[in-house]
Amino acid sequence: MNAEPVSAEADIEHPDVILCPGGPMLLRGDHLVQDADGSTHRTERPVSAVCRCGKSSRPPWCDGTHKVIPDRDKP
Template sequence: MTEPIEFDHPDVVLCPGGPLLLRGDHVVEDADGTPHRTTRPVSAVCRCGKSADQPWCDGTHKVLPDKLRP
């Protein structure tokens, strides 16, 4: 039987009420189908749909009422 692979950290982290965090190299496709390569060690992808910097999170979710947060 093979041993499961263990990682020091997950590549994707879902932040409750906030963004999706990506660690490492990823390509994120925006609503128009345009691919965007991550360029930082950790990138935050918007989940609320209100960021002015789509597909990236700009923190707008913090000012939304709880019922509108992801």
């Protein structure tokens, strides 16, 4: 059975990392995330949200805090 090559266009349509404007970084699939203390966390969900605003109460994971901070302070 021959596997079909994956085109560059297919990679663009299904990225592993998505940066949400003013919000988190979404990771699709299996990733390792390092927090500010240097601890490494493996993603366990099909899609994981990593905080980019620095205000989450559950770092490195997004808790939605970016929704209540002023736009000028968002990533």
